[in-house]
Amino acid sequence: MSPNESNGEPTSIEVQDSIPVIDYSLLTSGVANERSKVVQDIGKACEDWGCFMLVNHGIPETLIQEMMDLSDEFFNMTKEEKLEFEAHGVFDPIRCTSRLNLVNQNKDMLWRECLRLIVHPDFNCPKKPLGLSELASDYVKRTRAVAMELVKGVSESLGFEASYMNHELNLDASFQLLAINYYPSILEFDASLGLVQHTDHGLLTLLYENGVSGLEVLHNGKWVGIGSVPNAFFILSADHLEIFSNGKYKGKLHRTVMKDERKRITLVNTNGPSLDTIVGPSTRLVDGENRPPRFLPMKYSEYLECQTRLVTAGKHPFDEIRIHI
Numbered sequence: 001m002s003p004n005e006s007n008g009e010p011t012s013i014e015v016q017d018s019i020p021v022i023d024y025s026l027l028t029s030g031v032a033n034e035r036s037k038v039v040q041d042i043g044k045a046c047e048d049w050g051c052f053m054l055v056n057h058g059i060p061e062t063l064i065q066e067m068m069d070l071s072d073e074f075f076n077m078t079k080e081e082k083l084e085f086e087a088h089g090v091f092d093p094i095r096c097t098s099r100l101n102l103v104n105q106n107k108d109m110l111w112r113e114c115l116r117l118i119v120h121p122d123f124n125c126p127k128k129p130l131g132l133s134e135l136a137s138d139y140v141k142r143t144r145a146v147a148m149e150l151v152k153g154v155s156e157s158l159g160f161e162a163s164y165m166n167h168e169l170n171l172d173a174s175f176q177l178l179a180i181n182y183y184p185s186i187l188e189f190d191a192s193l194g195l196v197q198h199t200d201h202g203l204l205t206l207l208y209e210n211g212v213s214g215l216e217v218l219h220n221g222k223w224v225g226i227g228s229v230p231n232a233f234f235i236l237s238a239d240h241l242e243i244f245s246n247g248k249y250k251g252k253l254h255r256t257v258m259k260d261e262r263k264r265i266t267l268v269n270t271n272g273p274s275l276d277t278i279v280g281p282s283t284r285l286v287d288g289e290n291r292p293p294r295f296l297p298m299k300y301s302e303y304l305e306c307q308t309r310l311v312t313a314g315k316h317p318f319d320e321i322r323i324h325i
């Protein structure tokens, strides 16, 4: 039985080959008509799918491979070594959730280890294994640059100037996380559900996987498996893009289902506003009765706290800020 069959949730799964693909090099080529075409494509991908594959991103494959290898080494450290980074609060600069054998409301077994680092405005990383910190520092600078370029494209796709979202959401001090997820082989632990369905906070999530697929997105009422594309990032639109665009672009619902006999490692960057930014719908997208605001404004840091509190109760922060029109 698939993980959610028990509670009547959508279960149809098909591997989808029509997920939009965006060529990053066209966004940065400096050729105006190439850029306007790709901006249009980004807008369409955000509106129709809430996610897309990103190719030709310019981040060296060797750097990503080394990140994967050292991440694997991190998770292979002893329980005692990892205990130093045990998770406490949402703003801990380094948080490791070690082998969780959770049973959620559906009695699904989950097993994911996660190392979660705050990497911007300040950079944090364990000193072990040797070299991880230097490598991760390089990696997140590059993913941040890609994310910021994409946000400029998103800003234009909404009809704004490229720098508008950066300015409104104080992205020079943006809160960036790197979550490194480790899902063991199903041979090691028979738990098909790696991560329950959720949306991410922030504007855009950049996800890179080690060639072992497992991610699914909810699309038109069906869970769609995302096949692994070599050397591509998978980009998800997130809650604060939905809030800022006043519902035009939706935070994409996703989950992880393990079917593979190989372990899965993912590098996941969330990219949000600065922590003290109060985020609501852009004033340019809201006017009186024709386009009423769909969300109440909330400080980003409060949203993160609220999310942690609500998730354990099976709720979403939108339950608190969505305005029912």
Ligand SMILES: O=C(O)CCC(=O)C(=O)O
Pocket (backbone or CB within 6 Å): 179, 181, 195, 200, 214, 215, 254, 255, 256, 266, 268
């Ligand atoms: O690792 C995955 O497959 C998904 C991870 C994810 O959704 C997250 O870390 O927010």
Ligand SMILES: [Fe+2]
Pocket (backbone or CB within 6 Å): 198, 199, 200, 254
């Ligand atoms: Fe996620």
